[in-house]
Amino acid sequence: MKKSNLDKTITLAAFTISLIAISMVIMNYLNTTPALDSEVFTVKGGFGYQIQAKDRIIIKQEYIPAVQGAVPFTSEKDAQLVSSLVINKLLHNESPVITLNDLENLNIEVLNRQ
Structure with a gap:
C-alpha cells in the first residue's frame, strides 16, 4: 500500500x-x-578572589578561607588555586567550603598563621 x-x-x-x-x-x-569563572583582585596587603556565574558574583572572598583573622592571599597564584578548587567543588555539587587541609594540599602560603 x-x-x-x-x-x-x-x-x-x-x-x-x-x-x-x-x-x-x-x-x-x-x-x-551556569558557566563558572573566577577573578583575582587586589586587597590591602594581598589578594582575594571572586566566583561568577553568568557575570553575577556568587562568592567574594577577600581573605584566605579557614584561616582565623583577616589574612589575604600572599600571591595571585594562591588566590587562583583556591578559587579553582571552589569552582571544581561547585561543579561536582559539593560544598564550596575550604578547609585547612585543602589549603595545605594546595601549598597555600599563609602569613600570620596562629
Whole structure:
C-alpha cells in the first residue's frame, strides 16, 4: 500500500516538530547550566578572589578561607588555586567550603598563621 502525499506530509511535520522540541530542550539545558569563572583582585596587603556565574558574583572572598583573622592571599597564584578548587567543588555539587587541609594540599602560603 502506497502512502499518500498527506501521510508523507504529516510524517515530515511530526519529525520536524520532534527535532525542534529536542533542540529547545538542549538549548534550555545549556542556558540553565551556569558557566563558572573566577577573578583575582587586589586587597590591602594581598589578594582575594571572586566566583561568577553568568557575570553575577556568587562568592567574594577577600581573605584566605579557614584561616582565623583577616589574612589575604600572599600571591595571585594562591588566590587562583583556591578559587579553582571552589569552582571544581561547585561543579561536582559539593560544598564550596575550604578547609585547612585543602589549603595545605594546595601549598597555600599563609602569613600570620596562629
